[in-house]
Amino acid sequence: MDHALIESTLGGLVAANSRVLERDCEQIALQYLAQQVVPQFDVDSADFDRDPHLICADRYWFHRFQAEPTLHTAVECAGWLAEHVGAAVHEPIREKWALGYAFVTRDSVESAGEIADATGDIVAADDSGCNKAYFATLYHAGKxxxxxxxxxxxxxxxASPLAMASGPHRESVLFTALRAFAAFGSRRATDEYARTLFGEVWSDGDRTYAAVDVLLNGLDASPEFAGQGELLRDSAAEALLAYPNSHILHFRLATGRWLCGEYETAMVSIDTALRLLPAAGRRVSHELLQGQYLARREAIKAGRVAARQAEVERERAERTEREIGRLADTVRGSVVRAVELVAVFAAVIAFAVGSLNVSLNGNLALADRLWIVAGLGGGLAGFALLVVGGTWAIAHRLTSE
Incomplete structure (x- = not known):
């Protein structure tokens, strides 16, 4: 192949529109594949949308992994990255390629024997062995x-020898994020352990987009635990400050808000995720993600409807309780009035009968009869007041309770 001509062609695509850029880069990548030649140009940008060199290399390795989704392909890709990608953009491209190609070839998880064979070849390689082992580890872990x-x-x-061969890369934020992902989903690990790993990555000033994505994915996939929704909501909101156009982060934010019962804002977030979801992509499946997003949107709608119905039922129950309270107050008041009326009426009858007997008793002087009548009236009045006061006190205590 004429590598100089290809470099010139790619350079001329810098100002091309996206349709021409995608088409021509794809054709050049297919030429490399047809002639079984590895691209010889260098990449010094991590712009997957506009850099022709990176787009062409991305197409090439995408087809290579599709044709042979093995750790050996991952090792070759890692070697090409080391030789042709600038140090300033090496890490984001390595992370995106390793996890992205793992996602599209997730139906081809290799066996323990195949991993052992690949590990042997990597360990026997040159000084770049730990870099190749790390890329291969990310690729298999991504699957x-x-x-x-x-x-x-x-x-x-x-425990895998392949992961061990990654050397110092085992301390990277992405490696720890993958461990946190596994801990969140595992029934064998505790929530506290998973959240400890989460905190280690989240507090690391060097955390990458890939690490954030893996962390929130694990938190989303975790069995339910106390504070899960709040942690997912707040972490996704913070991550969006750095990556405002990430559809997956808007999806995580929508999920966190949904788990917290914040259905209105969750609907805004999921609609934003759907709007930002690209219609095409080599390392993502538009149909799969769109299906997940739409399913979550339906769940949010169902939650919102259920919440509104619950609010209506709560208001109805409160109105019923208030009506019952007013009715009970009315009944208690009626009973109190009845008791008071009976007490007064009984006192009047007793006074009338008693005073009549005294009046008809001709053996007593008028003054004596008046004193007896007055005493009888006073006693009955006191009795009536006692009954009325006691009834009022009991009714007041019941009402206050």
Missing amino acids: LRANFFFDELAQFLD
């Missing part, structure tokens, strides 16, 4: 993550 094999992922990262 396990895409299939939600939480326990297998945890075991692979902690």
Whole structure:
């Protein structure tokens, strides 16, 4: 192949529109594949939307992984990255390629024997062995993550010779984020352990977009625990300050708000995620993600309807309770009035009968009869007041309770 001509052609695509850029880069990548030649140009940008060199390399390695989704392909890709990608943009491209190609080839998880064979070749390689092992580790771990094999992922990262061969890369934020993902989803790990790993990555000033994505993915996939929704909501909102156009982060924010019962704002977030979701992409599946987003949108709608119905029922129950309270007050008041009336009426009858007997008793002087009548009236009046006061006190205590 005429590598100089290809470089010139790619350079001329810098100002091309996106349709021409995608088409021509794809054609050049297919030429490399047809002639079984590895691209010879260098990449010094992480702009996957506008850099022709990066787009062409991306197309090339996408087809390579599609044709042979193995750790050996991952090792070759890692070697090409080391030779042709600038140090300033090496990490974001490595992370995006390793996890992205893992996602699109997630149906081809390699066996323990295949991993062991690849590990042997990597360990026997040159000084770049730990870099190649790290890329291969991310690639295999990405497959396990895409299939939600939480326990297998945890075991692979902690004990696999391939992961061990990554050397100092085992301390990277993305490696720890993958361990946190496995811990969140595993039934064997505690919530506290998972959140500890989460905090280590989140507090790291060097955390990358890929690490954030993996962390929030694990938190979203975790079995329910206290504070899960709040942690997901707040973390996604913070991450969006740095990556405002990330559809997946808007999706995570929508999920967190949904878990917190904040249905109105959750609907805004999920609609934003759907609007930002690209119609095409080599390392993502538009149909799969769109299906997930629409399913979450329906869940948010259902939650909102249920919340509104619950609010109506609560208001109805409160109105019923108030009506019952007013009715009870009315009944208690009526009973009190009745008791008071009976007490007064009984006192009047007793006074009338008693005073009549005294009046008809001709053996007593008039003054004596008046004193007896007055005493009888006073006693009955006191009795009536006692009954009325006691009834009022009892009714007041019941009302206050």
